Amino acid sequence: MNDLLLRALRSEPVERPPVWFMRQAGRYLPEYLQTRSGTDFLTFCRSPELAAEVTLQPLRRFPFDASIVFNDILVPPAAMGLDLRFEDKRGPVFRDPIRHPSDLARLKIPSVQRDMPEVLETIRLLIPQLDVPLFGFAGAPFTLAAYMIEGGGAKELENVKGFMWRYPEEFSRLLTLLSDVVIDYLNAQIEAGCAAVQLFDTWAGGLDPQDYARFAAPAARRVFEQVKGAPALYYCRDSAAVLPALKGLGADAYAFDWRIDLGTARAVLGTDVPVMGNLDPVALYGPEEVIREKVREVIQRAGPTGHIFNIGHGLTPGTPVEGVAAAVDEVRRWRW
Amino acid sequence: MNDLLLRALRSEPVERPPVWFMRQAGRYLPEYLQTRSGTDFLTFCRSPELAAEVTLQPLRRFPFDASIVFNDILVPPAAMGLDLRFEDKRGPVFRDPIRHPSDLARLKIPSVQRDMPEVLETIRLLIPQLDVPLFGFAGAPFTLAAYMIEGGGAKELENVKGFMWRYPEEFSRLLTLLSDVVIDYLNAQIEAGCAAVQLFDTWAGGLDPQDYARFAAPAARRVFEQVKGAPALYYCRDSAAVLPALKGLGADAYAFDWRIDLGTARAVLGTDVPVMGNLDPVALYGPEEVIREKVREVIQRAGPTGHIFNIGHGLTPGTPVEGVAAAVDEVRRWRW
Numbered sequence: 001m002n003d004l005l006l007r008a009l010r011s012e013p014v015e016r017p018p019v020w021f022m023r024q025a026g027r028y029l030p031e032y033l034q035t036r037s038g039t040d041f042l043t044f045c046r047s048p049e050l051a052a053e054v055t056l057q058p059l060r061r062f063p064f065d066a067s068i069v070f071n072d073i074l075v076p077p078a079a080m081g082l083d084l085r086f087e088d089k090r091g092p093v094f095r096d097p098i099r100h101p102s103d104l105a106r107l108k109i110p111s112v113q114r115d116m117p118e119v120l121e122t123i124r125l126l127i128p129q130l131d132v133p134l135f136g137f138a139g140a141p142f143t144l145a146a147y148m149i150e151g152g153g154a155k156e157l158e159n160v161k162g163f164m165w166r167y168p169e170e171f172s173r174l175l176t177l178l179s180d181v182v183i184d185y186l187n188a189q190i191e192a193g194c195a196a197v198q199l200f201d202t203w204a205g206g207l208d209p210q211d212y213a214r215f216a217a218p219a220a221r222r223v224f225e226q227v228k229g230a231p232a233l234y235y236c237r238d239s240a241a242v243l244p245a246l247k248g249l250g251a252d253a254y255a256f257d258w259r260i261d262l263g264t265a266r267a268v269l270g271t272d273v274p275v276m277g278n279l280d281p282v283a284l285y286g287p288e289e290v291i292r293e294k295v296r297e298v299i300q301r302a303g304p305t306g307h308i309f310n311i312g313h314g315l316t317p318g319t320p321v322e323g324v325a326a327a328v329d330e331v332r333r334w335r336w
Numbered sequence: 337m338n339d340l341l342l343r344a345l346r347s348e349p350v351e352r353p354p355v356w357f358m359r360q361a362g363r364y365l366p367e368y369l370q371t372r373s374g375t376d377f378l379t380f381c382r383s384p385e386l387a388a389e390v391t392l393q394p395l396r397r398f399p400f401d402a403s404i405v406f407n408d409i410l411v412p413p414a415a416m417g418l419d420l421r422f423e424d425k426r427g428p429v430f431r432d433p434i435r436h437p438s439d440l441a442r443l444k445i446p447s448v449q450r451d452m453p454e455v456l457e458t459i460r461l462l463i464p465q466l467d468v469p470l471f472g473f474a475g476a477p478f479t480l481a482a483y484m485i486e487g488g489g490a491k492e493l494e495n496v497k498g499f500m501w502r503y504p505e506e507f508s509r510l511l512t513l514l515s516d517v518v519i520d521y522l523n524a525q526i527e528a529g530c531a532a533v534q535l536f537d538t539w540a541g542g543l544d545p546q547d548y549a550r551f552a553a554p555a556a557r558r559v560f561e562q563v564k565g566a567p568a569l570y571y572c573r574d575s576a577a578v579l580p581a582l583k584g585l586g587a588d589a590y591a592f593d594w595r596i597d598l599g600t601a602r603a604v605l606g607t608d609v610p611v612m613g614n615l616d617p618v619a620l621y622g623p624e625e626v627i628r629e630k631v632r633e634v635i636q637r638a639g640p641t642g643h644i645f646n647i648g649h650g651l652t653p654g655t656p657v658e659g660v661a662a663a664v665d666e667v668r669r670w671r672w
Contacts, residue, residue: 209595211616282492
């Protein structure tokens with residue numbers, strides 16, 4: 001078993017950083033499109049054989065040091081009773097978003113085993129086939145609340161902020177409820193065999209620092225306090241302005257987008273805190289010499305211990321396969 | 337003449353911060369929609385009587401301490417020969433974007449007097465009618481290049497980054513050309529009567545810190561070195577990660593989005609550097625007590641000198657007029 005990821009997460013000496021890519025299974029791979037074809041996206045996520053197959057696809061092409069179970073962060077809200085559809089142009093859409101505190105009564109407290117067993121089955125199918133650690137993951141409570149209140153992805157976050165400011169007590173209760181769901185969900189993924197888990201706080205970077213500290217941070221902290229048995233990572237896009245607050249969340253490592261110098265991040269977090277990141281995913285479009293130069297720059301800035309190489313955001317559907325290959329190759333050539 | 341803005345820009349003692357809002361003239365005002373109705377957007381920007389009228393509209397409703405000439409940042413690229421349309425759903429669209437270095441030969445070097453005289457006429461119409469300082473503005477070179485290469489607004493910046501990485505020399509030449517256009521344009525606006533100017537670097541926050549330092553920063557610095565006769569401000573959305581680089585740009589003040597604590601920003605920039613910002617524009621959707629509390633928080637964090645109150649991004653079309661009124665009122669009630 002390749003244990004480079006786990007050694008880096010313990011800040012042990014490594015000859016090069018481990019490498020994997022957020023959304024490394026996805027639409028940039030022709031074999032993914034073929035497997036995915038004809039199946040509704042939510043059904044696809046909930047089909048263990050198919051989800052396991054696409055989880056394995058990038059590992060057949062690239063020598064990644066970790067895998068991540070194929071799934072969607074909105075599976076738990078759907079299991080809580082919200083009607084979720086994935087529409088071709090708009091992405092995820094909740095037909096009955098939460099807009100008023102009275103809507104909270106509609107939410108069920110899900111059981112992972114009863115309402116979301118598929119991800120556990122996918123993990124169990126994957127473990128015997130893998131020689132790299134498998135990540136589980138979940139959306140962070142604020143980010144899940146944002147989707148549930150906006151009714152889908154939303155740039156300005158008008159609805160979730162409006163709810164949060166008008167009904168701060170009820171919003172905090174929703175975050176606590178979502179924290180508990182996420183805690184059970186991540187612990188079950190660890191029990192099923194995941195060697196690490198990641199919490200994705202995609203939308204929390206849109207908050208001002210006071211609201212981040214008041215709402216998003218305590219909910220994420222609650223998750224990290226209660227997830228046990230495997231390292232837990234935190235990813236928040238646009239987190240440069242809340243960097244000093246991150247360490248208090250209690251994650252085992254922090255992942256960053258490409259807009260921040262990892263050296264600067266580590267100076268604030270403390271060099272004993274492992275970091276993950278942070279190549280600009282658009283750099284993978286090439287040219288190759290720029291990809292390789294930027295890869296070396298990221299590694300150099302992160303330093304020799306406690307760094308997991310990744311991109312700063314999920315792979316985009318148009319990414320050339322050769323760009324991914326060049327970046328992975330350059331990380332693997334590195335020697336400290 | 338209300339000189340509160342200019343006193344704040346000189347870090348002189350003030351009893352409260354001056355206040356104005358980015359995009360304070362715009363679609364959230366019914367009278368704007370009425371004036372704008374039936375006229376193509378680019379024609380509208382280039383119609384001095386209409387542009388002056390909508391510039392004045394917010395001042396009739398709210399006691400702002402500054403105004404900003406109504407215009408669009410894409411007027412200079414259009415004057416350079418690119419075919420610009422504003423489409424209802426998509427926003428600005430260049431039908432013939434720059435995609436290859438050979439496309440640069442299509443660009444004309446415009447004369448402000450000959451190719452963009454309308455903004456100067458708008459300013460001249462406005463000056464006798466105003467008792468507050470008038471801002472002129474321009475897009476920053478990187479941001480203009482991004483629009484010209486993407487062909488419009490673009491979240492991922494794939495095309496402009498691809499051009500920049502493939503053809504770094506040619507891209508730098510384009511930035512220098514755009515800097516020179518912007519310098520002439522801003523100096524002409526100052527000569528026509530503007531008391532301050534602002535450079536909008538809307539897209540530069542999408543770059544990693546190395547690319548920001550290599551491309552966007554030198555181009556903006558060139559502008560600030562050569563704009564004379566009035567204070568010049570720099571606004572970059574998502575600038576928290578490049579904060580240490582900002583001071584080197586040589587602007588007279590820096591405007592921030594809502595994701596950063598102005599106290600933190602001032603600690604890095606030095607408290608002698610004036611700052612502008614940074615209420616979350618979504619907060620204007622209410623409720624009123626949250627608006628007022630957040631206004632006070634921004635003022636408190638910015639401190640007693642060298643602060644101009646603003647929102648952290650342009651007013652959005654759906655903003656309630658009462659939200660704007662409450663925020664402006666709360667700033668005006670403040671006493672240091």
